[in-house]
Amino acid sequence: MTTGVALSATDTVNQIDATVQLAREAAAAGLTSAWFGQTFGPDSPQLAAIVGREVPGLHVGTSAIPVFGRHPLLVSSQALTAQAATHGRYHLGLALGTKLLTETGFGIPYERPIARLREFLTALRQLTETGSADFHGELLTATTPIPARVPGAEDGVPLLVAAMGPQALRVSGELADGILPYLAGPRALGEHIVPALTAAAEAAGRPAPRVVALVYGVVTDDADAVREEAAGQLAFYEQFPSYARAIELSGARRAVDVAVIGTEREVAAEVQRYRDAGATEVVFSGTEIAGDDDRRRTWALLGELATTKG
Template sequence: MRIGLMVGSDKERPRADRLSGLIDDGKAAEEQGFASFWIPQVPGYLDAMTAVALLGAATDRIEIGTAVVPIQTRHPLIMAQQALTTQIACGGRFTLGIGPSHHWIVSDQLGLPYDKPARLVRDYLEVLDAAFDGPGSLAVDNDTYRVHSPVDVTDAFTVPVLVAALGPAMLRTAGERTGGTILWMADERAIGDYVVPRITAAAKDAGREGVRVVAGVPVALCADDEVDDARAYASEVLGHADFSPNYVRLLEHGDAEDVGDTMAAGDEATVATRLRRYRDAGVTDLAVRVVALGQDAAQRQASRQRTQEFVASMASEFASGR
């Protein structure tokens, strides 16, 4: 299991420093030995793929990915053009994480239709796949898109794709058509008993090997008597279960009720044990979302640094399969 970092919106940073700070965070992750660095497309915040491109130009080794870009916000050909351009900036280290998002984002915030997301993803991937096979003339006609256009961005790179797949149809599509899935709000039982069997079976049926299961997991080092508060805090600042039916259905396959229940929290031994359980459930890539604890900015920064350094120290163990 490879260990990477997943970041979020950092509202404690001044707006003028958020992009440069994000780049600094990614460079630090590379220096600490993390395998990957995942940037979400947060509504109203920094554009994820632009940030990935800038970080790619500032780093040398680390995989950089989006987690995830809602497909309704970009035509698939435009997404492909941007992704290929980003891949050039990253020198082949970019992974495109996409998904159909949620009704409360697509419909309520953006005013766009949220209909048949599984079919939309399949049709979207058909265009992406054709564009990534370029350069050349693109001709795709399906239920959602009619695309007839040249594609001439690069012949040096393609772009691996991961899909945020929560339901059975989406997991089947991810296994058949992409490099795997990227998850949030899934505990070990949901992953081991529900996600992994479905996506690996779909990949096998399609003749694909090496399907990835990237799991976003919140992590915080803290005292034993702080664990419950840490979980409650994580659910408060990171949770969407109460208004995201997609997450509710995923949670039903495990033991967690909200994102705090998926969290690895406690002392070093407790955190390490929980992370090993994710590995044993079939997670190929852990995207650690460090949850900084404390009453003020200085305490939270110290908490973040301590947790991140500990997780980085475990990377070699997990990479070796021990």
């Protein structure tokens, strides 16, 4: 059982230097993994590779690269390089992305996302496991006229998907090593997400998948004020159907309702609920929302929980 943290260091002179420093603090607090988002800023696999080299022993992951606007050959190159740089401590997360960011940012249509995810994963697994590919799908082609292997990354890369809907869970169970659900509370995990994922993996004859639950939360004595601030930050996600469905299945009305905000005892109890619901790993995001003191309190608690069994 592991606990980790999503790192964000945007308000700084040098984002890379600041992120490395945060990662050192996370490792010192006993956290076992650090995860990095992918938007239009820093390249997440490259950032993970740097952090993994600078902070030995800390697992690093991308959460998550959208499959639109990317190609399996390029993503494989990034991931295998990060895996070699970290000596096997890199974890690659993929996502369907959103229509808004795909069409606005890349100027390409957001069409057939599940079919694209299936083809992307199929080609990517060939590349990460063998260093070559000969894949010809409806939406993607990935072939390797010259080798694509990266010495030092022969064991491949764990492939995770930010999946929560039935179709994405089915594809992930069949082709990925696990999932990265966000804003899905224990009820949604235990009653809907984990059973669907597990059934798909079993039907495909694959091992039990990882469930890396991404949880927005922080330890604080000023829960009401922090919750109000978090409500504004998280409202963005409520416009997207996959998040809205996960929130509803969690028994909540708004995204902030599934945030974990409170004292050490309250937060620890919620982490246990995620474990009981089937999360193999719990990763907190948004821990910086209430300032450095509460962030450090949160990391200290999560570090302690990393050594306890659920």
